[in-house]
Amino acid sequence: MSRQFLLVLLAVVAVVSGWWNSYSCDAFRIEEATIDELRAAFKHKQLSSRQLVEFYLEEIQKSNPVLKGVIEVNPDALAQADRADYERKANKPCSNSRLHGIPILVKDNIGTKDKLNTTAGSFALLGSVVPRDAGVVMKLRKAGAIILGKASLSEWSSFRSVNAPSGWSARGGQGKNPYVLSAQPCGSSSGSAISVATNMAAVSLGTETDGSILCPSSFNAVVGIKPTVGLTSRAGVIPISPRQDTVGPICRTVSDAAHVLDAIVGFDYNDAEATRAAEKFIPAGGYTQFLKLDGLKGKRIGIVRNPFFNFSSSPVLAKSFESHFQTLREQGAVLIDNVEIANLSTILDPNSSGESTVLLAEFKIAINAYLQALLHSPVRSLPDLIAFNNKHSDLEKIKEFGQRAFLFAEQTNGIGDAERKALKNMMRLTEEGFVKTVMENKVDALVTPSSFVSSVLAIGGFPGISVPAAYNSDGLPVGICFSGLKGSEPTLIEIGYAFEQATKARKLPTFLPS
Ligand SMILES: *[C@@H]1O[C@H](CO)[C@@H](O)[C@H](O)[C@H]1NC(C)=O
Ligand SMILES: *[C@@H]1O[C@H](CO)[C@@H](O)[C@H](O)[C@H]1NC(C)=O
Ligand SMILES: *[C@@H]1O[C@H](CO)[C@@H](O)[C@H](O)[C@H]1NC(C)=O
Numbered sequence: 001m002s003r004q005f006l007l008v009l010l011a012v013v014a015v016v017s018g019w020w021n022s023y024s025c026d027a028f029r030i031e032e033a034t035i036d037e038l039r040a041a042f043k044h045k046q047l048s049s050r051q052l053v054e055f056y057l058e059e060i061q062k063s064n065p066v067l068k069g070v071i072e073v074n075p076d077a078l079a080q081a082d083r084a085d086y087e088r089k090a091n092k093p094c095s096n097s098r099l100h101g102i103p104i105l106v107k108d109n110i111g112t113k114d115k116l117n118t119t120a121g122s123f124a125l126l127g128s129v130v131p132r133d134a135g136v137v138m139k140l141r142k143a144g145a146i147i148l149g150k151a152s153l154s155e156w157s158s159f160r161s162v163n164a165p166s167g168w169s170a171r172g173g174q175g176k177n178p179y180v181l182s183a184q185p186c187g188s189s190s191g192s193a194i195s196v197a198t199n200m201a202a203v204s205l206g207t208e209t210d211g212s213i214l215c216p217s218s219f220n221a222v223v224g225i226k227p228t229v230g231l232t233s234r235a236g237v238i239p240i241s242p243r244q245d246t247v248g249p250i251c252r253t254v255s256d257a258a259h260v261l262d263a264i265v266g267f268d269y270n271d272a273e274a275t276r277a278a279e280k281f282i283p284a285g286g287y288t289q290f291l292k293l294d295g296l297k298g299k300r301i302g303i304v305r306n307p308f309f310n311f312s313s314s315p316v317l318a319k320s321f322e323s324h325f326q327t328l329r330e331q332g333a334v335l336i337d338n339v340e341i342a343n344l345s346t347i348l349d350p351n352s353s354g355e356s357t358v359l360l361a362e363f364k365i366a367i368n369a370y371l372q373a374l375l376h377s378p379v380r381s382l383p384d385l386i387a388f389n390n391k392h393s394d395l396e397k398i399k400e401f402g403q404r405a406f407l408f409a410e411q412t413n414g415i416g417d418a419e420r421k422a423l424k425n426m427m428r429l430t431e432e433g434f435v436k437t438v439m440e441n442k443v444d445a446l447v448t449p450s451s452f453v454s455s456v457l458a459i460g461g462f463p464g465i466s467v468p469a470a471y472n473s474d475g476l477p478v479g480i481c482f483s484g485l486k487g488s489e490p491t492l493i494e495i496g497y498a499f500e501q502a503t504k505a506r507k508l509p510t511f512l513p514s
């Protein structure tokens with residue numbers, strides 16, 4: 001072999017191996033990877049679930065001391081990853097599930113029967129033992145997902161007191177907005193949004209009673225789906241109101257959110273009535289079929305300008321949203337401008353609509369039932385909770401933030417005349433407001449900024465999706481929200497996905513100090 005030939009051969013080997021490396025193991029980047037990309041990397045043996053969990057654990061160790069998006073890490077996460085890797089290697093049928101081997105963080109009000117605590121961020125529930133996994137967690141485990149840990153939240157999903165800051169809980173501390181650290185992350189599913197925004201988890205679950213998925217999704221530039229009430233089981237979730245509570249995905253992309261939604265919807269024996277009633281909304285073939293680039297084509301979308309798109313104090317936001325309307329039109333949507341929701345100011349004020357009256361009574365009933373069903377618990381009733389807070393006033397910052405909602409709730413006495421009247425009022429407001437607006441304008445969805453419309457959706461049980469859209473002059477994200485009638489998730493996913501793909505508005509967190 002001539003020396004020249006040897007040199008040429010070496011050069012070829014070097015080029016080929018360089019090419020090979022760039023297409024194999026070393027090339028895969030976990031940060032910002034979607035479920036589809038993670039699954040492809042599993043398939044091509046570029047990634048294991050163990051590597052994935054190790055990556056997120058490192059990110060949590062690095063970022064969480066400041067951001068406080070995670071309350072607890074699952075000590076069994078690596079073991080679950082190893083099992084997933086084994087199942088994939090052995091080609092077990094279960095490894096075909098789309099969440100198989102994918103680490104998910106769940107809000108700390110969602111029960112898990114494992115080493116993790118379920119506390120809604122409060123020391124009062126530390127050491128309580130849940131009877132079983134929450135319905136949505138059962139479905140996640142069946143889908144092969146890895147329960148990575150518990151996300152922080154506004155304590156008691158913001159229901160203890162309106163004076164407690166968004167994203168704060170006694171156990172979790174103050175969650176931070178990863179775009180502007182001095183700004184609030186919004187809640188109550190703050191930790192779920194903070195954590196996926198900063199790649200501390202692949203995907204997450206939050207819950208919403210009135211704004212708790214849509215608001216943190218908007219503030220942290222991630223995608224949140226607030227499902228129709230009953231589409232996802234609330235069994236095993238620390239409740240506020242069975243009439244309004246719903247569990248939904250908070251993820252970095254619409255596609256990821258659709259995958260997670262697919263895994264968690266459906267009938268649950270332990271939340272039978274609501275999940276059976278909503279089963280008819282689940283499309284055959286699931287939600288990912290609605291991830292269509294031309295999903296905006298022919299969609300009729302009503303712009304609720306008054307009062308939501310009043311950005312007179314923020315020209316940057318005004319400009320961003322006008323440009324988004326233009327994009328929606330260019331993508332084939334028909335925009336119906338200036339649609340109005342009747343009695344909107346009444347609906348947006350929970351004291352006028354009746355929402356507060358009913359929530360207080362419903363919370364008392366629901367939280368007492370939740371506490372009594374626990375296998376073991378330091379507190380067994382709402383009075384126990386109030387007493388615990390008074391006793392551990394410093395730990396729970398009772399002097400600072402109070403527990404007014406707990407105290408008001410304790411004074412209620414079931415669903416009586418006042419509550420029935422308030423319920424009737426909310427039903428009327430919904431029929432004459434949101435429903436009438438959608439029907440008369442024949443729209444597929446309404447568009448509003450951030451989570452401003454949340455109370456309208458809350459009192460009607462309607463779904464919404466928040467997609468990253470804009471940033472104000474301080475660099476704080478503001479989402480765009482598409483909402484519709486019950487069961488309109490397929491349409492909202494079509495619109496949200498096409499909007500996301502046309503705008504690609506999500507930017508990585510900036511960690512600005514203020
Ligand atoms: C759950 O809380 C107990 C304290 O009651 C603590 O010892 C344990 O480490 C917690 N579990 C996890 C996974 O952090
Ligand atoms: C818009 O908001 C400003 C304050 O930011 C207020 O003065 C004005 O009346 C609002 N306009 C409408 C149409 O609501
Ligand atoms: C809505 O507003 C109209 C007119 O302002 C009023 O007559 C009606 O009673 C209101 N409906 C409800 C449910 O508050």
